[in-house]
Amino acid sequence: MSETLKKPRTRRRTAPREERQDQLIKATIRSIAKNGLSVTTIATVAGEAGLSQGIINLHFQSKERLLEETLSYIVDEYRSAWYKAMRTSGDSAAEKLAALAAVDFDKRICQRNKLAVWFAFWGESRSRLTYRKICAESSREYKQLLTGLCEDIIKQGNYRVQAHHVATGLLAMNGGLWLDILISPAEMSAEQAREISLSYLRGVFPRHFPG
Amino acid sequence: MSETLKKPRTRRRTAPREERQDQLIKATIRSIAKNGLSVTTIATVAGEAGLSQGIINLHFQSKERLLEETLSYIVDEYRSAWYKAMRTSGDSAAEKLAALAAVDFDKRICQRNKLAVWFAFWGESRSRLTYRKICAESSREYKQLLTGLCEDIIKQGNYRVQAHHVATGLLAMNGGLWLDILISPAEMSAEQAREISLSYLRGVFPRHFPG
DNA sequence: ATACCAAATGAATGGGTATTCATTCATTGA
DNA sequence: TCAATGAATGAATACCCATTCATTTGGTAT
Numbered sequence: 001m002s003e004t005l006k007k008p009r010t011r012r013r014t015a016p017r018e019e020r021q022d023q024l025i026k027a028t029i030r031s032i033a034k035n036g037l038s039v040t041t042i043a044t045v046a047g048e049a050g051l052s053q054g055i056i057n058l059h060f061q062s063k064e065r066l067l068e069e070t071l072s073y074i075v076d077e078y079r080s081a082w083y084k085a086m087r088t089s090g091d092s093a094a095e096k097l098a099a100l101a102a103v104d105f106d107k108r109i110c111q112r113n114k115l116a117v118w119f120a121f122w123g124e125s126r127s128r129l130t131y132r133k134i135c136a137e138s139s140r141e142y143k144q145l146l147t148g149l150c151e152d153i154i155k156q157g158n159y160r161v162q163a164h165h166v167a168t169g170l171l172a173m174n175g176g177l178w179l180d181i182l183i184s185p186a187e188m189s190a191e192q193a194r195e196i197s198l199s200y201l202r203g204v205f206p207r208h209f210p211g
Numbered sequence: 212m213s214e215t216l217k218k219p220r221t222r223r224r225t226a227p228r229e230e231r232q233d234q235l236i237k238a239t240i241r242s243i244a245k246n247g248l249s250v251t252t253i254a255t256v257a258g259e260a261g262l263s264q265g266i267i268n269l270h271f272q273s274k275e276r277l278l279e280e281t282l283s284y285i286v287d288e289y290r291s292a293w294y295k296a297m298r299t300s301g302d303s304a305a306e307k308l309a310a311l312a313a314v315d316f317d318k319r320i321c322q323r324n325k326l327a328v329w330f331a332f333w334g335e336s337r338s339r340l341t342y343r344k345i346c347a348e349s350s351r352e353y354k355q356l357l358t359g360l361c362e363d364i365i366k367q368g369n370y371r372v373q374a375h376h377v378a379t380g381l382l383a384m385n386g387g388l389w390l391d392i393l394i395s396p397a398e399m400s401a402e403q404a405r406e407i408s409l410s411y412l413r414g415v416f417p418r419h420f421p422g
Numbered sequence: 423a424t425a426c427c428a429a430a431t432g433a434a435t436g437g438g439t440a441t442t443c444a445t446t447c448a449t450t451g452a
Numbered sequence: 453t454c455a456a457t458g459a460a461t462g463a464a465t466a467c468c469c470a471t472t473c474a475t476t477t478g479g480t481a482t
């Protein structure tokens with residue numbers, strides 16, 4: 001007995017709950033990217049995951065909850081990424097701001113499949129309170145963080161701009177660049193987008209972000 | 212005879228083709244804003260227009276074509292707006308650029324219902340070639356126009372930025388601000404957005420857009 | 423081995439949607 | 453006033469989709 005940690009020889013057909021849910025969420029991301037949210041059905045997701053239709057209600061109770069969990073997954077992943085960037089970046093406000101801006105174009109975050117999910121949900125969010133709620137707190141927190149960093153830099157450099165304007169503008173610009181990457185990947189790569197975003201910061205805070 | 216242009220006394224139940232199509236497109240915009248694209252059905256559009264279900268296939272052959280015509284309507288309206296801005300604005304590149312940037316936050320263009328439509332279609336556009344095509348030419352043309360104006364200003368002012376970066380950045384920022392207006396109208400008005408967008412231009416071209 | 427349990431399946435169900443088309447109705451010209 | 457025309461209707465149709473659940477299957481403890 002007590003060989004509980006033995007590895008299975010054959011690929012297990014039954015997976016632990018969390019693993020299967022993760023698998024389904026990733027299948028949902030692919031389906032939304034490939035088919036769009038309005039054509040994403042239980043069947044397309046199950047097909048993408050290579051599993052049966054019934055499994056979605058087994059794990060998520062409803063299609064709607066699967067979609068909500070998928071959005072949460074993306075939002076949480078994004079939040080974790082900038083939390084980490086804050087921890088690992090340099091101490092100065094400028095370094096932190098640069099690190100945050102870079103997260104938006106990080107390989108892990110700035111994947112077209114995931115961008116497709118962001119925009120799919122934004123497209124529906126006007127009419128769906130739930131979707132807005134899932135994004136709300138994280139986005140509020142993020143903007144506050146950005147604004148704080150901008151305030152510091154403005155004080156240090158004696159710049160004559162409003163922190164709130166810069167933070168909101170930067171956030172908006174990066175979102176818009178995401179759309180370019182999503183829709184016209186031939187004309188806009190993540191690297192170019194990062195460069196454009198940075199050139200904005202150089203323009204507003206020239207002494208902190210020298211060209 | 213020859214009184215063909217007489218006005219009808221009673222409200223006509225049968226309207227000219229173009230008028231009815233316009234009415235249906237406007238109903239579609241309202242339905243997308245209210246319900247989202249994925250819940251917009253023949254029934255919701257017909258209900259919004261106060262007409263019967265059959266009328267949509269009568270005028271547009273299919274729901275899909277109605278949606279495409281609706282997107283085209285929004286795109287064309289936007290294009291007309293900046294064409295007009297170019298005609299009526301001052302002659303200097305800076306004036307023209309300011310006029311263009313202002314169009315994005317013009318009352319006619321920057322309505323939440325219409326913004327909802329833009330984002331609804333962007334959300335699906337990754338998976339729908341047709342949607343991308345409808346936007347493509349207009350958007351290309353617009354970016355080219357912006358870039359040209361930036362080039363002029365850069366030459367005049369001897370600025371050390373790339374025209375393409377500024378044009379793309381401005382376009383992206385305005386798109387991102389649209390999202391703020393759409394999703395958090397309490398925190399972002401069209402006027403504030405215009406101000407933020409302008410403060411970007413002031414930052415990049417300080418001698419042409421004095422604060 | 424055997425029995426048990428939970429995971430997974432997929433056919434069946436019920437509700438909803440786009441599209442069609444025979445019918446109704448408003449308008450116009452004679 | 454009376455056809456003739458075509459716009460508009462809405463019930464009928466055929467299809468699709470989320471959800472359910474009886475059944476099967478894989479893993480585990482005995």
